[in-house]
Amino acid sequence: MSVKRRKFLDYILSLGFTGLVGSIIYPALSYLKPPKQAEAAVNSVKAGKVNEIPVNSGKIVRFGRKPVILIRTSTDEFIAFTATCTHLGCIVQYREDKQQIWCACHNGLFDLKGRNISGPPPRPLDPFLVQIIDDEIIIAKPKRMS
Amino acid sequence: MKIDKKIVISIFIFFSLIFVSEIFAGDSPAEDFQTDECYKCHLENDALPKDFNKEDIHLKSGLTCAGCHGGDATKDDMDEAMDPKAGFIGKPTHEQIPSFCGKCHSHIQYMRKYRPRIPTDQEEQYYTSQHGMLLKKGDQKVAVCSSCHTSHSIFEVKDSRSSVYPLNVPETCNRCHGDKEYMKNYKIPVDQYKKYAKSVHGIALLKKQDTGAPACNDCHGNHGAMPPGISSTSFVCGECHVNNLNYFNESAMGKAFSENELHGCQECHGSHEIEKPTDEMTGVGEESVCLNCHDEGDDGYIAAKKIYEELKSSVALHDSAKIQLDVVKRIGMDDIDIGYKLQKAEQSIIKARTLVHTFDPEKVAKETNLSLKNSKEALELAQKEIKDAQIRRRGLGVATFFILLLIIAVYFKIRNIEAKGKN
Amino acid sequence: MDKIKNNKIFQWLHERYNLEPILEFVEHKQVPMHKHSIWYYTGGITLFLFIIQVCTGILLLFYYQPGVDSSYESVRFLMTKVNFGWLIRSIHSWSANLMVFFAFIHMFSVFFSEAFKKPRELTWVSGFLMLLLAMGFGFSGYLLPWNELAFFATKVGTDIVGDVPVVGELIKQLLRGGPDVTGSTIYRFYAIHVSILPLIFLVVLGLHLLFIQRQGMHEPEFYESLPPEEKHSIPFFPNFFLRDLLFWLLILDVLLFLAVFFPWELGIKADLFSSAPAGIRPEWYFMFMFQSLKMIPAKVLGIEGEILGIVFFGILGLLWLTVPFWETVIAGKKRPWLMKVIGLLAIIYMIALTIIGYLV
Incomplete structure (x- = not known):
């Protein structure tokens, strides 16, 4: 075997090895690169800054795969409920005029405690916890007793 | 006069003491009736009422037999205990029962002691009901308080053991209303329960145990139970189905219905047998309810056909997007945005179905178009995710290239080394 | 070798730690070559897959x-939002299965070549312990994504554990963290999967490898009886090492292919209150036991069938x-064929029951 051929073989070996290391390191490093959304939204979710929501208004916030309605009441309190209507699962909205939570599908109404007060909804909306830390609104799942 | 006052005061103190001691007795007034002479004697002689229940709310609140039936529970002599002079009433007759219960339940001052929030108009309401009116006319078969509440197994409405707990109401009403023999003379159907149980409300209440679903009393009233009149059926339904009623009343159909004295909701949906409405109830197919009045070619026929087509197409697209969503979910690709889009699409379909009650194809189309748009976007997103899952394979090419290169190189290296070794 | 000896880093280390014995060992380790040499690679492949498991596991x-909630959602997050997260998870799952598969092959190859005989008894024992640990890894790891299939498989699996006489109920409760499979089961399985089992496994693996290096490769009987001039062997380094590498690369390629073309699915999120879906089955390497337990009649001689089955498998193990x-x-020496028959019966039994399990 000629020296030239051996050199070529060694060259291929190191090329293949480098390539392999590269194709392992690259996915591994990009795996470790923090994704845009820092973690799976399971227990809490950031809902924006306090000044982004005017008094007496509501906003739908995505909580993982479930929508949550965040309301800043006319008395300047922050409250949140699951936004899925208990009747047929439409997404509810905040009605500034009534100061109540309203489901457009069948005109269901909930009060600001989440209780179903009119229309077809059979059950109240589940409440969520709202915390404000450094002007940031954080919605959290209520701690369930287990 | 002076003596009288003293007696009144001492009696007052005596009863107050009893009352206080009852409060402090706490949860176990049940112990008290064990010493009650009525109970003791009736127990020994096996003469307790058939439905006697120690957990009965009245017994629990300290009202023993004598509390309702009168008499003196402290005497072990039967004649003395059950002496009418001691206030003994005994078993009330059928027509006496409303006032028998009403002697306490119609008195707010008395009831306040036990349940400050309890209404006291049940007796009054009762006499306005069909049951009450017939009772006044001397009908001995109509329901009185005990027919629904039982006599000696009375529980609070929210207690699941109660005969009037929402889940138990249909069964309770059915005890009489489903009895063909019993209802023979009234000339009303006896299949309401059967129909109800199959209805959307019945399934929700009886099968899914959803106490939010209406039982008999939610439409007919409790103590003032009556079949709703023609003008009131829609209002009864509209109490929950607000939008449907509003749309209906505002539509041209609504006016035509009231002019022709037709029941609003009931004409299409029925009363006790209200099934989950299908899209096929619109349109011009076999299940169409529109064709009950409309004929081929008229405006209603065309509108019905159009509405059905709108609904059908948006449902079809939604469903096919849903299948793709499930695939995306299962293979573990990003499904959240697709889910939200589909929820919007579904919501529009629900709104469109409500808007059917405007009988205006254009209003329905507004929502169905929105649904179509969202379903289409969801479908595209889903297909993109599925495709992306396949595209990932391309990256493998690069890795495989290097691995194969290395494999070949290592193979030759081995040959190389071993050839050298032999030399 | 000379190249390495001239390496500056090597010299630096050698000066301080005297690497001569290691060098000596590496230089003189020989691997016998014969018609059954191929089986020598199965252990190395299993080891390689274990290394992959450690790496991808740490990444996960x-x-x-x-x-x-978070188990399923975080795995979903990992698969959808994290770069190559799907790949890492898919490799972890596939590699786990391949590892158990090769461990079985390795075990049976050792069994049939009777490499477990004196003086390698403890190598066998540690090896079989590792197979059991690997199955434990599989069982505990299966639940962690908290999908429907895993949830019910765990329910069934821990139920079976509960039938073990005397200690079963206690172990079941300890595993589940309560009378039922709930959120607390996840924490327990998680602790078992990422800390308890790896620690034990590493110790046993260390012993296993130590035994092998101390005793050298096993030579099958036919090879041992050859005259010395006909015995052919190759140096472990670099010849056998490079061949090992060749197999590892092949396996890596297969693994990547499987992970990419048959990505491990996420499944449907488990719901504590839903009823069991059809087709609940354990992972394939538990299938023969699962199927056997299913086929034993409910009562055998007045003893509950399942308990009998569990005791039976316990004794077999x-x-x-x-x-x-x-x-x-x-x-x-009297009946050299007997062990072959036993091994064959075991394989036939396992394969047959596994097939039945998947068909019915």
């Missing part, structure tokens, strides 16, 4: 959050673990 730990110790008694 960066994003996994145990918990009723114990027998299998102690093969090197009783083999000489019943087989040995």
